[in-house]
Amino acid sequence: MLYAAPQQDKESETLEGSHLATDSNLSSHPHEFPEGGLAAWTTTFGAFLIQLCGFGYTTSFGVYQDFYTQHYLTNETSSAISWIGSLNTFLVTAVGLISGPLYDRGYFYHLVIAGSLLQSFSLFMLSLSKPDQYYQVFLAQGVGLGIASGLVYVPSIAIVSHYFRRRRTLAMTFVASGSSLGAVIHPIMLNNLLNGRLGFGNGVRASAGFVSVLLLTACLCMRTRLDPPMTPANYIVAGKKCIRDVPFIFAMAGGFFFQIGFYYPLFFIQLDSIKHGLSVTFSFYSLVILNVSNCVARVTSGFIAAFTGVPNLIIVATISGGVLTLGMIGLSSMASVVVLGVMYGYFAGLYIAMVAPLVAILTPDLSELGARMGICAFVPFLASDSNSLTGTPISGALLTSNYIWWIPAVFSGVS
Numbered sequence: 001m002l003y004a005a006p007q008q009d010k011e012s013e014t015l016e017g018s019h020l021a022t023d024s025n026l027s028s029h030p031h032e033f034p035e036g037g038l039a040a041w042t043t044t045f046g047a048f049l050i051q052l053c054g055f056g057y058t059t060s061f062g063v064y065q066d067f068y069t070q071h072y073l074t075n076e077t078s079s080a081i082s083w084i085g086s087l088n089t090f091l092v093t094a095v096g097l098i099s100g101p102l103y104d105r106g107y108f109y110h111l112v113i114a115g116s117l118l119q120s121f122s123l124f125m126l127s128l129s130k131p132d133q134y135y136q137v138f139l140a141q142g143v144g145l146g147i148a149s150g151l152v153y154v155p156s157i158a159i160v161s162h163y164f165r166r167r168r169t170l171a172m173t174f175v176a177s178g179s180s181l182g183a184v185i186h187p188i189m190l191n192n193l194l195n196g197r198l199g200f201g202n203g204v205r206a207s208a209g210f211v212s213v214l215l216l217t218a219c220l221c222m223r224t225r226l227d228p229p230m231t232p233a234n235y236i237v238a239g240k241k242c243i244r245d246v247p248f249i250f251a252m253a254g255g256f257f258f259q260i261g262f263y264y265p266l267f268f269i270q271l272d273s274i275k276h277g278l279s280v281t282f283s284f285y286s287l288v289i290l291n292v293s294n295c296v297a298r299v300t301s302g303f304i305a306a307f308t309g310v311p312n313l314i315i316v317a318t319i320s321g322g323v324l325t326l327g328m329i330g331l332s333s334m335a336s337v338v339v340l341g342v343m344y345g346y347f348a349g350l351y352i353a354m355v356a357p358l359v360a361i362l363t364p365d366l367s368e369l370g371a372r373m374g375i376c377a378f379v380p381f382l383a384s385d386s387n388s389l390t391g392t393p394i395s396g397a398l399l400t401s402n403y404i405w406w407i408p409a410v411f412s413g414v415s
Contacts, residue, residue, distance in 0.1 A: 033165040039223055040163035044171050046221030048178035050112065050156035053119065053211045053218070054149035056182015058092055059266055061085035062287045063190045066271045068137070072200060075132050078271075079396030085267055086393050087142040088149070095150025100372075103155040106228035115151030116215035122148055123208035127201050156218075157356050162225040169310065169357040170302035176353040177298035180345075183266075183291035191284040242372065248362045258318050258351070261325050261412030264395045265290065265344050268408070269328075269337070275403050276332050286337050290345035297349025304350075310357045317350035326413030329406045 034040050061084070068081045099111050122144030129136035157175055164171045189210070193203030242248050269290060273283035305313050324344040330336060363372045395408035 034163050034225075035165070035167055037163075039225065040171075042221045043163060043223055044160055044175060046218040047156040047159055047175045049214050049218035049221070050116075050152050051175055051178030052182035052185070053214050054115075054152055054156070054182075055092060055179035057145070057186050057211065058085070058088050058149055059179060059183040059263075059291070060186035060190065060287070061088065062267050062270045063187045063194070063284075064141070065267050066274065066283075067190075067194050067200075069271060070274075072131050073134055073137065076134055077396065077401065078399050079393050080134070082267055082396040083393050084138055084142040086263070087138075088146040089263060091143070091146025092149040092153050095147055096154040099151050100154045100158075103158055104228065106224075108155050108159060108222075108224050111151050111155045112219055112222065115148050116212075116219055117148075118151065119145060119148035119215065120208060120212040123204060123211060127204035127208060131200075156222075159222060159224065161360070168360065169305055172356045172360075173298055173302035173305075173353040176301075176356065177295055177349075179352070180291055180295035180298050180349055184288055184295055187270075187287045187291065188285075195284075245362065248372070251358060251362060254318065255355070257415055258321070260415035261322065261395075262348065262351075264325060264408060264412035265328060265340070265348075268395070268399070269331075269341060272328070272331055272405060273337050275405075278334055278337065282334060282337075286341055289338060290341035290348075293342045293345030294349035294352075297346040298353040301350050301353040305354065305357065310354050310361055314351060314354040314358055317347045317354065320347040321351060322413050322415070324413075325409060328409040328413075331405070 065078075065081055065085060068076070068084075069078055073081055099115075102111055122140050125144065126137065126140035129140060157172060160171045160175055161168060186207070189207060190203070193206055194200055196203070198206060266287070270283050270287045273286045274280060278286075301313065308316075321344065324340060324347065327340055331340060359372055395412055398408040398411055399405065
């Protein structure tokens with residue numbers, strides 16, 4: 001049964017009241033949130049840039065999947081190549097189990113600076129990798145870039161809670177829209193760089209320079225407002241609370257199954273378009289079409305959630321995403337790519353934008369928000385890990401070298 005939106009609002013008020021009562025160490029006046037101002041919006045903009053460079057770059061892996069499969073790692077299967085993107089995605093959220101608690105203990109600046117430096121370093125190392133040297137690409141892009149993005153992912157979203165309470169969902173969805181805008185900008189840039197005159201090495205270096213400038217800007221913009229609790233949250237206790245929290249457990253279970261199929265369109269729509277005989281130029285922009293719609297969804301999701309409630313909106317997004325993934329079985333023409341890309345991108349954007357607000361709603365004590373975000377991010381994204389034999393690696397294996405597209409689409413859509 002869907003939750004009623006007014007009930008969600010009451011839950012938010014209860015959450016906030018509980019936070020104010022239990023977390024008096026956060027500020028001498030914890031009830032006074034700026035709800036705006038220069039510091040609040042520059043911090044929000046910095047977090048937006050972090051998402052643009054971090055998760056936005058990760059979800060652009062479809063460009064690399066296509067380029068590696070056809071040109072750079074031709075000795076490897078689609079499944080093996082997808083492990084690079086899958087591990088990258090997995091680490092973005094798995095590292096949240098570390099960065100979340102560290103954020104709660106006041107290490108925000110350490111995390112964002114270290115993560116930004118590591119991301120820049122990993123991209124420059126990726127530019128030095130050689131053709132058909134799988135381990136070099138795997139270490140730089142799968143491991144290094146994944147850890148770097150993971151260090152900044154949770155802190156860049158959670159920092160918004162220092163400045164907003166009433167408008168927190170709206171601010172968080174704006175931050176989340178950074179990753180979808182990044183997933184529009186990076187594919188356009190990478191497709192033109194990798195397949196243009198610069199080639200792989202110089203193209204990736206140009207991309208790395210662009211990302212480094214944005215990350216530096218983000219680090220200069222973001223500031224914390226609240227002091228960490230005098231007594232840090234006990235994360236063993238927080239973990240036990242999660243186990244007994246039935247709505248939170250259901251949220252993680254739903255996220256786990258959805259993540260199994262979530263990245264299939266993002267990783268394979270460009271390759272799918274090319275293999276169905278569509279023009280290479282149009283296929284390059286198929287991922288861009290999906291991500292433009294994704295960006296629009298994240299920007300508008302905060303306004304929609306104000307009327308529907310966060311739980312209702314995320315339920316609609318997950319069901320629609322599954323149906324549209326099944327619809328990829330019929331992808332064969334330019335029109336079908338556009339329709340599926342626009343619709344799937346929109347509902348995927350709604351889902352991603354609502355994850356953080358949903359966790360905030362389900363967190364009775366916001367001093368544990370970083371820990372809960374880390375836990376809730378890690379468990380669902382475990383589905384993307386290559387060692388769990390789920391997600392995009394198994395979709396790549398089901399695809400086979402004969403490109404049997406309906407099998408991975410059914411697997412991902414049903415999940």
